Amino acid sequence: MLNKNDHPLFDLIAFDADDTLWHTERLYLEALDTLIKVIPTPMTVKELERYLYQKETININLYGYGIKSYTLSMIETAIELGGDSLKAGQIRQILELGKGMLGAQIQLLPHVEETLQALQMRYNLMVITKGELLEQEAKLKRSGVAGYFRSYEVVSVKNQATYHTLLQRHGVEPQRFLMIGNSLKSDILPVLELGGHALHIPYEITWAHELVNEPLTVAYYELEHIGQLPGWLEMLEQNESNNPKTV
Secondary structure, three states: OOOOOOOOOOOEEEEOOEOOOEOOHHHHHHHHHHHHHHOOOOOOHHHHHHHHHHHHHHHHHHHOOOHHHHHHHHHHHHHHHHHHHOOHHHHHHHHHHHHHHHOOOOOEOOOHHHHHHHHOOOOOEEEEEEOOHHHHHHHHHHHOOHHHOOEEEEEOOOOHHHHHHHHHHOOOOHHHEEEEEOOHHHHHHHHHHHOOEEEEOOOOOOOHHHOOOOOOOOOOEEOOOHHHHHHHHHHHHHHHHHOOOOO
16 A cells, blocks of 8 residues: 555546546437437438537537537527428427436446545546536536545647646646546547546547547557546556656
8 A cells, every 4th residue: 555645646637527427428319319309300310410410510619519519509400400390399399408408417427436535635636628617517516526626627628738738727747647538539649649647438438529530559548447546546656666757
């Protein structure tokens, strides 16, 4: 066991929020299943999903990420596909669907709270999440785990420049920083490019906008679930104490 008085290997450990700390992508899939029942279209669910994805891709540049942006994309999709046969009541159904997503109960992933509880005494923890400020703030508050984090940052995009700015703001060197998340595109690759450390914890579903299509040329850490994190960190620190500068 490590002595709590020993200097930790990382000055800051940051967590992604959606589908790293709590379930989110499930809400979008459930909304899609409801949407196809509302829109008067002969499309299959897969066809509608592709159509909506194309609409989201355009609208993200206008509205950003999150449920509000998704709701606007659903409404636009419904108007384009439904045409004159679309009724005001159907648009109202989509609006209510979006409101329901915004107020949905937060379901933490397994092992999240006990993991944060175990780490908070030794490490500075924070959340770095992408999306709309009010939405992400509300989810963190409802999650019941906000108290474990020193701070949180809601950003519009996660890239190398974003992480560089955040680390400068918090006075942390990249080599003393660890980012944990489910997205290779947003949580892993930009941090590695910056010279930091990143740990990938895959989620059961990967949003199409977070897929990495090119073969990866960098090595990264990966765990099956967040409950393995405390043991992994302890092993990493023990290895470092025996072989300095290996991380």
